[in-house]
Amino acid sequence: xxxxxxxxxxxxxxxxxxxxxxxxxxxxxxxxxxxxxxxxxxxxxxxxxxxxxxxxxxxxxxxxxxxxxxxxxxxxxxxxxxxxxxxxxxxxxxxxxxxxxxxxxxxxxxxxxxxxxxxxxxxxxxxxxxxxxxxxxxxxxx
Numbered sequence: 001x002x003x004x005x006x007x008x009x010x011x012x013x014x015x016x017x018x019x020x021x022x023x024x025x026x027x028x029x030x031x032x033x034x035x036x037x038x039x040x041x042x043x044x045x046x047x048x049x050x051x052x053x054x055x056x057x058x059x060x061x062x063x064x065x066x067x068x069x070x071x072x073x074x075x076x077x078x079x080x081x082x083x084x085x086x087x088x089x090x091x092x093x094x095x096x097x098x099x100x101x102x103x104x105x106x107x108x109x110x111x112x113x114x115x116x117x118x119x120x121x122x123x124x125x126x127x128x129x130x131x132x133x134x135x136x137x138x139x140x141x142x
Contacts, residue, residue, distance in 0.1 A: 011081075012088075015132040018034050019033065020033070020047065022043060022044040026122045033055060035058075059087065065095075066082045069100055078108075085118070111140070115137040
């Protein structure tokens with residue numbers, strides 16, 4: 001059973017950043033820590049250790065989702081890139097994506113090219129998402 005590597009965790013952390021006070025993300029969802037959203041309310045505060053625990057716990061579900069959705073062999077870097085993508089965009093986005101359809105058809109290069117299409121938040125192209133998708137694509141291809 002595959003699990004995300006430290007390399008993958010570091011990529012997620014570098015793009016999510018860590019906020020110890022709750023905030024509204026561009027999609028208007030209350031968020032805390034490294035992008036944790038479940039049960040988060042305005043005014044919530046956590047410490048660094050809790051942020052790490054939330055991330056570890058949240059990643060378990062996304063690892064399971066990627067394992068369930070991907071029907072072809074993938075390497076550790078591809079797995080890490082897909083978990084990062086699912087963590088950021090959601091499992092539903094991945095499950096209905098052309099990225100996944102191409103990957104499961106063993107079109108690895110075509111799947112890699114799909115990452116860059118997922119660069120919008122609230123209907124606008126966000127520079128942070130452009131950078132994140134480029135990093136995920138690079139990781140996926142390495």
